[in-house]
Amino acid sequence: MREAMYYRPHEQGLRCSLCPKECIIREGATGFCRVRKNIGNTLYTANYGECSSYALDPIEKKPLYHFYPGSTILSLGTWGCNFSCSFCQNWEIAQEDPKTMKLSPDQAVELARQEKKNRNIGLAYTYSEPSVWYEYVLDTAKAVKQAGMKNVLITNGFINREPLEEILPYIDAMNIDIKAFNKEYYQKVCAGELEDVKETVALASSACHVEITTLLVPGLNDKKDEIEQLTTWLGKINADIPLHFSRYFPNYKMDLPSTPESTMIMAQEIARKQLHYVYLGNLGEKGINTYCPQCDKLVIDRKKWQSEMENRNICPQCKNPIHIIGEVSI
Structure with missing residues (x-):
C-alpha cells in the first residue's frame, strides 16, 4: 500500500477529495471505489503498482x-x-x-x-x-x-x-x-x-x-x-x-x-x-473513416490503416487543415 493523496480529516474518519463523491471513510473501511482505505487515520491506496x-x-x-x-x-x-x-x-x-x-x-x-x-x-x-x-x-x-x-x-x-x-x-x-x-x-x-x-x-x-x-x-x-x-x-x-x-x-x-x-x-x-x-x-x-469537414473528401481510410493510410493532415482536395495530433504513420 501507498499513502494516498487528496484527503483530509473528518469527525467520522477521513474525507477523500480525489473525486466528487468526497467519501467519508471510517477506520478500517474503504471508499466507494474500493481502493482507498482508512488505516490508523491515514488514507492508503491499495492498488498502487x-x-x-x-x-x-x-x-x-x-x-x-x-x-x-x-x-x-x-x-x-x-x-x-x-x-x-x-x-x-x-x-x-x-x-x-x-x-x-x-x-x-x-x-x-x-x-x-x-x-x-x-x-x-x-x-x-x-x-x-x-x-x-x-x-x-x-x-x-x-x-x-x-x-x-x-x-x-x-x-x-x-x-x-x-x-x-x-x-x-x-x-x-x-x-x-x-x-x-x-x-x-x-x-x-x-x-x-x-x-x-x-x-x-x-x-x-x-x-x-x-x-x-x-x-x-x-x-x-x-x-x-x-x-x-x-x-x-x-x-x-x-x-x-x-x-x-x-x-x-x-x-x-x-x-x-x-x-x-x-x-x-x-x-x-x-x-x-x-x-x-x-x-x-x-x-x-x-x-x-475521417472525412474533410469542408468538402467531405476521404482523408483517412481506417479500413486499410495498416497498409494504405493517407499520410497527411491536410485535405488533398480543398487543402483544409485536418485536426490531427502527431504524424500519421504506419
Whole structure:
C-alpha cells in the first residue's frame, strides 16, 4: 500500500477529495471505489503498482482517431472504479477482485521502451478507471515524460479539479466518456454526476488532446433532443473535438436489446451539424473513416490503416487543415 493523496480529516474518519463523491471513510473501511482505505487515520491506496491487465493496442482502439493515428500504445489497467455502470464492459476488473501483477513505474516505462519497435508511442491508462489509480498513474506519467514518450488517459472524467490540474501537465491525450447528457442517467445507471464530467472535459480540452465517447443505450440516452444538446455543448467548446458514438450490447447487469444501427446513423447525422469529426464504434467498419469537414473528401481510410493510410493532415482536395495530433504513420 501507498499513502494516498487528496484527503483530509473528518469527525467520522477521513474525507477523500480525489473525486466528487468526497467519501467519508471510517477506520478500517474503504471508499466507494474500493481502493482507498482508512488505516490508523491515514488514507492508503491499495492498488498502487497493481496491474490487472496490459496489452499493446492500436491507438484507434482507445478510441483515439486523431492522436498519432497508425501507432500503438502499451495499455495498463488495475482494479476499482468510482462509478458502477450497469453496462460495464470491464466489470471483472472494475467491480470485482482480479488477479494482479506488481509493476513499478520504472518497469512500466521499460515495457513501453521495449515496444517502440512496434510503433509504440507510450502508455495508456485504461481498462478500469485510471483516476482511482491516481498515485501510480501520476508517478508513472512523470517517468514516461522523462523517457520522451506519451501518456494517454481513458477515463470517465469523474475527478476533482485540483488532482486533475496536477496530473494534466503530464497527459498528452484523453478519451473521456460522456455516459449521457442527462443527470438522471448518470445518477441511476452510473452513480455519478454529469456536471462534474462536463467540467473535466472543458478543463482537459484546454490542456491536451481530447476525444469523447458516448455509448448509446436504447431508450435511456439515445433521444434526438439529448444528442443535439450534447453535440451543441461540445461544439461550443471546440468543434474539432472528435466524438465517438459506441453501440451498446448487453453486458454485466444490463440486458436491454442492442442499439439499432439506425439510431447510430441518426446520432452521427445530428452530431455532424455541430462537430467536424464524428465516428461510430462497434459497427464493424462503418463510421470509422475521417472525412474533410469542408468538402467531405476521404482523408483517412481506417479500413486499410495498416497498409494504405493517407499520410497527411491536410485535405488533398480543398487543402483544409485536418485536426490531427502527431504524424500519421504506419
